Amino acid sequence: MNVEPGLRDKKKVRVHHALVEAAIRLFEQRGFDQVTVDEIAAAADVSRRTFFRYFPTKEAVVFARRDEQLAAFREAIADKPEGFDAIRGALLALGTDYVEQRRRILVEQRLIRTAPSLMMHDLEVDRAFESVMVEHLLARTKRTVGDQRRAKILAAAIVGAVRVCIEEWAERDGEPDLRKLGADALDLLEPLAPRPR
Amino acid sequence: MNVEPGLRDKKKVRVHHALVEAAIRLFEQRGFDQVTVDEIAAAADVSRRTFFRYFPTKEAVVFARRDEQLAAFREAIADKPEGFDAIRGALLALGTDYVEQRRRILVEQRLIRTAPSLMMHDLEVDRAFESVMVEHLLARTKRTVGDQRRAKILAAAIVGAVRVCIEEWAERDGEPDLRKLGADALDLLEPLAPRPR
């Protein structure tokens, strides 16, 4: 099992990459609304129809990276014991990722802030993170309805706090220490977490 | 000053109302995606073009009420002294509103959960609430960057908690006491608020 890529899949990766690169470049140059899918497809040497086979919407192409991060986050907390600490760890790991890809992510963030439809998608990705956290917090024991509610509130607060940190980080061109920002914010929220018992 | 409505404005209100009613009714019957703007306009006896003079998007017609609530919320905290208590009071007042319009709002909530684009708009309205809270929390003294960050995190947490409460309330057909749910959630978050001194 686990056969190596094969020509077909390699091509798929190449096209996917070409579309993302072309799209980001064009968006950066002229703004999200001023670029049509036709132009992106042309710049990546595929047809318009093919673009929509790789991405469900024009917005989605901006969030390709984010989707990968979500998957990484999901995996990072999958095996760890449920609780606040696992989430903290996974988020800080994500923070490292952000810092490493700083330039790229700052471009994306700047882009996202210019187009309302991108901001909305951003929020939806946040909700996906939130869901993963809730699932993790309630993984083994579902407990009472009240516990579930508390877990959901905690997850929402964490996601909100992280968003605030990333916004501040991006606004200052990635200059402040994102990991410290995040760590402080999470410390602030730790009291909301259910007692470790 | 402050002249009474006049025929023109009365008509505007009537059309606005007709569009909302027609839209909600059709959406409820067949689902958001299965209804075109043409149909809504026809059902309200106006042209398609006129629909877009009243609402910027097909989604917006669902959130007419929400926009009014946001305005009411903004007004409710406008004169009160800055801080957590003002926000708590305004939110609980909003809760009363929700309970009073229970049937209506449950329909809207059910609708919103069926269409992704509506969920996104929902999140955006939440962000608007968040902004109003942040503005209120930082109204007089802007304080340090750290204080601003804390205020933003608090606002995000509050909005998230309120959303969780409303979701639970709607999922159970408006049976639980929304005001109590909200009050408990806010008590949980009160420690995050800056010290009153």
Added chain:
DNA sequence: AGCAATGTGGCACTGAGTGTCAAGTGTCCC
């Protein structure tokens, strides 16, 4: 009544997103 302001309908247009089908290309098996 008559003029200015404003709201409306109709029309044409752009652009996102989808269904369909024929042609191209990779994969696999003999």
Added chain:
DNA sequence: GGGACACTTGACACTCAGTGCCACATTGCT
């Protein structure tokens, strides 16, 4: 290596959201 098969692509046509424009009707004001 060659052919059958599965998958991918491009082209075309279509629906529908949203916008600009202009002629026409309605309202407000004097």
